[in-house]
Amino acid sequence: MTSQGLELVARDVSVQFDGLKALSNVTLAVPRGRITGLIGPNGAGKTTLINVLTGFQPVGTGTVELEGAAIGGIAAHKLRRMGVARTFQSGRLFRDLPVLDNLEVTGVGLGQSRRDAIAEARRVLTWLGISPLAATIAGALPYTDERRVAIGRAIMCTPRYLLLDEPAAGMSEHESHDLAVVIKRIAGELGIGVLLIEHNIGLVLELCERIFVLDSGEIIEVGAPDQIRRSDAVRHAYMGTQQDEVVPALAEEAAAS
Numbered sequence: 356m357t358s359q360g361l362e363l364v365a366r367d368v369s370v371q372f373d374g375l376k377a378l379s380n381v382t383l384a385v386p387r388g389r390i391t392g393l394i395g396p397n398g399a400g401k402t403t404l405i406n407v408l409t410g411f412q413p414v415g416t417g418t419v420e421l422e423g424a425a426i427g428g429i430a431a432h433k434l435r436r437m438g439v440a441r442t443f444q445s446g447r448l449f450r451d452l453p454v455l456d457n458l459e460v461t462g463v464g465l466g467q468s469r470r471d472a473i474a475e476a477r478r479v480l481t482w483l484g485i486s487p488l489a490a491t492i493a494g495a496l497p498y499t500d501e502r503r504v505a506i507g508r509a510i511m512c513t514p515r516y517l518l519l520d521e522p523a524a525g526m527s528e529h530e531s532h533d534l535a536v537v538i539k540r541i542a543g544e545l546g547i548g549v550l551l552i553e554h555n556i557g558l559v560l561e562l563c564e565r566i567f568v569l570d571s572g573e574i575i576e577v578g579a580p581d582q583i584r585r586s587d588a589v590r591h592a593y594m595g596t597q598q599d600e601v602v603p604a605l606a607e608e609a610a611a612s
């Protein structure tokens with residue numbers, strides 16, 4: 356915990372699905388205003404952990420705490436009102452509605468009047484530099500714009516924490532760079548604590564102050580980017596997996612740093 360305790364924390368959390376241990380005694384903290392990374396091969400348990408932290412998945416054993424208060428068992432929509440927001444691997448936008456309405460609906464769901472929600476939606480789209488998309492039907496958006504709108508929706512009413520589930524998936528290098536700028540501003544300008552789950556290891560090493568590495572439901576490494584670059588345990592976890600391109604990427608990063 357930081358001295359102020361301004362963190363979203365999973366403490367000793369375990370989750371089981373029909374005998375499969377998806378998470379085993381996992382402890383992870385997301386401090387306000389910082390970017391924390393969560394990496395690990397496919398099936399490591401990353402999404403399950405996001406689900407636990409955002410109320411989409413009940414905690415098996417262990418606790419989840421929001422700035423010192425236990426929040427295990429609180430439903431996802433209530434946690435969102437308490438300031439814990441997320442994005443999904445799939446955008447999950449209302450595909451038949453314009454972009455502006457997608458954000459407005461969230462504002463209304465969070466207790467704003469329609470008028471305030473529309474004003475807030477316009478403010479968020481402008482802040483993200485995507486106000487020209489306001490009238491576009493969400494289902495017609497190119498994939499990367501859909502991702503940006505999903506982030507816009509998640510930062511409606513400025514949450515305290517934002518958990519991003521593979522926001523750069525399918526993005527070009529240039530698009531990932533633009534995304535990196537946005538994520539830095541979300542933490543730096545808005546003071547939001549960001550948890551970034553990504554298979555784009557370069558992005559995680561560039562953005563995150565602290566990185567947690569999950570493998571088969573267990574945290575196998577925690578540290579600053581340099582520690583992760585040089586970790587044999589991390590390299591080993593990715594070897595022989597579908598993401599084994601991470602292994603040479605880590606070696607290059609370690610050589611360059």
Ligand SMILES: Nc1ncnc2c1ncn2[C@@H]1O[C@H](COP(=O)(O)OP(=O)(O)OP(=O)(O)O)[C@@H](O)[C@H]1O
Nearest residue numbers: 372373375377395396397398399400401402403404
């Ligand atoms: N609802 C569920 N029911 C049963 N098993 C599940 C469920 N959700 C996840 N699992 C299993 O739990 C393990 C962890 O899955 P999870 O999706 O959290 O991993 P992940 O690290 O997010 O993977 P990816 O990188 O592929 O998204 C996997 O073995 C997965 O098959």
